[in-house]
Amino acid sequence: MKNLVILGAGTSGTMMANHLVSKLPKKDWKITIVDQYKTHYYQPGFLFLPFDTYTEDQVKKEGKKFIPKGVYYIQKKIDKILPEENKVALEDETLSYDILIVATGSKIAPDETDGLLGPLWKKDIFDFYTYEGALALRNKLREWEGGKLVVHITEMPIKCPVAPLEFAFLADSYFKNKGMRDKVDITYVTPLDGAFTKPTCTKALNYLLKEKQIKIETDFAIMEVDNDKKAIVDYVDREIPFDLLVTVPTNMGDEVIERSGLGDDLNFIPTHKHTLQSKAHENIFVIGDATNLPASKAGSVAHFQAETLTDNIILYTKGFKLKQEFDGHANCFIETGNNKALLIDFNYDQEPVHGTFPFAKIGPLKLLKESVFNHWGKLAFRWIYWNMLLKGIPIPFVGRNMSFKGKKFDIKADN
Amino acid sequence: MKKVIANREIDVNEEGYLVDFKQWDREVCECIAGECNVVMTEKHWEVIEYLQDKHHKDEPLSIRGIKKSGVINIKEFYELFPGGPLKKSTLIAGIPKPKSCI
Ligand SMILES: Cc1cc2nc3c(=O)[nH]c(=O)nc-3n(C[C@H](O)[C@H](O)[C@H](O)COP(=O)(O)OP(=O)(O)OC[C@H]3O[C@@H](n4cnc5c(N)ncnc54)[C@H](O)[C@@H]3O)c2cc1C
Numbered sequence: 001m002k003n004l005v006i007l008g009a010g011t012s013g014t015m016m017a018n019h020l021v022s023k024l025p026k027k028d029w030k031i032t033i034v035d036q037y038k039t040h041y042y043q044p045g046f047l048f049l050p051f052d053t054y055t056e057d058q059v060k061k062e063g064k065k066f067i068p069k070g071v072y073y074i075q076k077k078i079d080k081i082l083p084e085e086n087k088v089a090l091e092d093e094t095l096s097y098d099i100l101i102v103a104t105g106s107k108i109a110p111d112e113t114d115g116l117l118g119p120l121w122k123k124d125i126f127d128f129y130t131y132e133g134a135l136a137l138r139n140k141l142r143e144w145e146g147g148k149l150v151v152h153i154t155e156m157p158i159k160c161p162v163a164p165l166e167f168a169f170l171a172d173s174y175f176k177n178k179g180m181r182d183k184v185d186i187t188y189v190t191p192l193d194g195a196f197t198k199p200t201c202t203k204a205l206n207y208l209l210k211e212k213q214i215k216i217e218t219d220f221a222i223m224e225v226d227n228d229k230k231a232i233v234d235y236v237d238r239e240i241p242f243d244l245l246v247t248v249p250t251n252m253g254d255e256v257i258e259r260s261g262l263g264d265d266l267n268f269i270p271t272h273k274h275t276l277q278s279k280a281h282e283n284i285f286v287i288g289d290a291t292n293l294p295a296s297k298a299g300s301v302a303h304f305q306a307e308t309l310t311d312n313i314i315l316y317t318k319g320f321k322l323k324q325e326f327d328g329h330a331n332c333f334i335e336t337g338n339n340k341a342l343l344i345d346f347n348y349d350q351e352p353v354h355g356t357f358p359f360a361k362i363g364p365l366k367l368l369k370e371s372v373f374n375h376w377g378k379l380a381f382r383w384i385y386w387n388m389l390l391k392g393i394p395i396p397f398v399g400r401n402m403s404f405k406g407k408k409f410d411i412k413a414d415n
Numbered sequence: 416m417k418k419v420i421a422n423r424e425i426d427v428n429e430e431g432y433l434v435d436f437k438q439w440d441r442e443v444c445e446c447i448a449g450e451c452n453v454v455m456t457e458k459h460w461e462v463i464e465y466l467q468d469k470h471h472k473d474e475p476l477s478i479r480g481i482k483k484s485g486v487i488n489i490k491e492f493y494e495l496f497p498g499g500p501l502k503k504s505t506l507i508a509g510i511p512k513p514k515s516c517i
Binding site: 155156191193219221223235236250264265266292294 | 474475477478479480483489490492493497498499502514
């Protein structure tokens with residue numbers, strides 16, 4: 001009997017368990033999955049919690065419910081991976097593996113920025129990348145009377161790179177609906193040279209910021225948070241004052257990766273970008289936010305990766321060459337407020353473009369254009385997530401590789 | 416796209432970044448630096464070499480990486496290449512502009 005061990009039962013790990021249970025012969029393989037927490041969070045919902053759009057119950061469920069029969073589920077903390085011995089040390093037991101899939105994700109590391117965890121943390125400074133952070137921010141927003149709202153990204157990469165911009169858009173709508181938009185001054189601060197992480201998007205979508213009167217500060221590499229002055233300060237002493245700071249702290253892989261000596265500076269694991277095999281060990285595979293790949297850290301990306309990785313695991317068990325298949329495909333809805341959203345579709349090489357999705361000319365979803373349909377798409381994603389994505393059911397008509405049908409290659413990335 | 420740099424035709428992309436590192440040398444480097452209003456000093460060269468080395472090893476470049484480079488700290492990096500230091504320094508070093516990794 002051989003052992004396949006999956007570390008992390010978040011989006012990626014859960015999908016892999018569901019894919020593999022029906023593909024690996026039961027008489028030969030035992031599949032085990034490990035996670036420290038009982039609760040599985042729907043992280044995309046954290047964007048909506050602060051604005052009272054979603055309730056707590058809509059974004060969390062018991063994780064075990066999504067682990068298929070036939071897969072052993074262990075709820076324990078992972079202490080260390082011992083790649084030379086093909087073992088994983090949990091808090092009080094050790095597992096052996098023939099194949100290891102690392103799906104430990106990424107999380108915020110606010111202590112990486114000086115002053116962020118100072119006296120203003122959770123008083124006037126909040127994150128919305130954690131369940132607790134999003135709830136604390138909701139409570140703050142319920143009673144906030146206005147002032148300078150600064151929405152800020154510390155450094156790239158972050159998971160769901162468009163979420164902070166969506167937050168700014170939704171904040172605009174939220175304050176409008178509360179009849180207090182005139183009391184709020186919104187500034188979006190990014191370390192990049194434009195609001196969107198992709199140049200074609202910045203070009204096509206900058207009008208949105210103007211329309212919503214959101215100010216933008218680019219190329220801002222934060223040095224510290226000055227708690228006395230209530231300002232964020234960068235390396236050329238640019239100061240941006242705030243009354244309420246909503247920040248996305250540095251995102252890092254879990255400490256277990258660092259303890260195991262498997263990661264880079266940010267605890268992300270060097271991974272082959274087309275096969276998802278780790279660079280250092282051929283029987284260790286990596287998926288989702290835990291990789292160092294130049295692809296978006298997003299659930300939709302992990303979903304496409306899971307299909308390629310499943311095939312590659314099977315090929316690996318049979319001693320065949322791995323498929324060089326994964327192309328960095330990402331497919332993200334971007335909420336723009338007022339019940340509208342955008343949809344973007346891109347990969348490692350191809351920037352987002354205009355067109356329709358998933359069917360050429362028909363849509364119904366429009367790429368890079370605001371529409372109500374896209375907004376429904378985003379809301380439907382929660383249902384799809386719990387009922388299809390986690391279970392590894394393919395999303396109809398959306399392929400693992402990016403399709404070039406129905407797309408207009410009309411915007412050049414030249415800035 | 417071709418651009419004349421240091422009296423030579425050099426292949427560059429739309430943003431002016433060199434497409435073929437083999438065409439880079441110190442002369443080309445100083446010319447591009449001049450266009451960016453940067454006067455190369457010993458320290459500048461040290462940073463350029465560090466960036467090229469990282470690039471050739473396929474290691475991603477980031478502001479954070481600079482902090483741990485052992486070559487300079489971030490404040491100095493901004494002083495050497497005012498404006499967008501990573502964008503400018505990679506342009507001068509003849510290597511691709513770091514991707515923002517969306
Ligand atoms: C605010 C926000 C909005 C988002 N919006 C979108 C969106 O609209 N669309 C989209 O596609 N994606 C979105 N995402 C991103 C998406 O949620 C992630 O990319 C996805 O969850 C990654 O899955 P993963 O399995 O790699 O990591 P995770 O789902 O984070 O799972 C990692 C798991 O590993 C476990 N783990 C880690 N270390 C240990 C340890 N030492 N011991 C035991 N267990 C451990 C954790 O407990 C966790 O359960 C959003 C994320 C955020 C934060």
